[in-house]
Amino acid sequence: LAKTTQPISMDSYEGQEVNITCSHNNIATNDYITWYQQFPSQGPRFIIQGYKTKVTNEVASLFIPADRKSSTLSLPRVSLSDTAVYYCLVVNYGGSQGNLIFGKGTKLSVKP
């Protein structure tokens, strides 16, 4: 079971780009890398997922190097409403596996 390591907390200011890096040295061939966002008193919400290279959607970008041992979530021009906890997961969706292990996440604080 691949484990992930990410910073406990990060601070940023409105309008800045924020990059959160996650390490997953033991990632397996069939694993995907996925990120979730959680606001206080709510369940996590899916942000983005990738397997290799770069993935971009309307919310964020995900950069994955060739060795896939790390990944970086990039949030462009953050606002106060991006203050949340961000979780990096490595998941194998095959067969009866697919348990989603969240860890402690990175608490992002965006200041005015």
Place this chain on the structure above:
Amino acid sequence: DAGITQSPRHKVTETGTPVTLRCHQTENHRYMYWYRQDPGHGLRLIHYSYGVKDTDKGEVSDGYSVSRSKTEDFLLTLESATSSQTSVYFCAIREGTGMNTEAFFGQGTRLTVV
């Protein structure tokens, strides 16, 4: 919206009593999950299910049991509640395949054991 409903939303119970939390989904998803969330611990997986009567343990399964007798319901039972099980409990379902897979969470159940 993946149609997930958790019940109850809030519960206060006494130490030693049994408690059952219910997660209900309306879209026949195969995978369902129970998590607990405590300050300083992030989100921890208790049990998950990959089909009717198919369940497996997660990271913190001691003191908890689950049942899934039909696709739409995943029940989490605390056989004898303890104060250490005071927490916020989240249920989730998994939707999609491969790169299009994502999880959707319920609103959470705040359980207090006194």
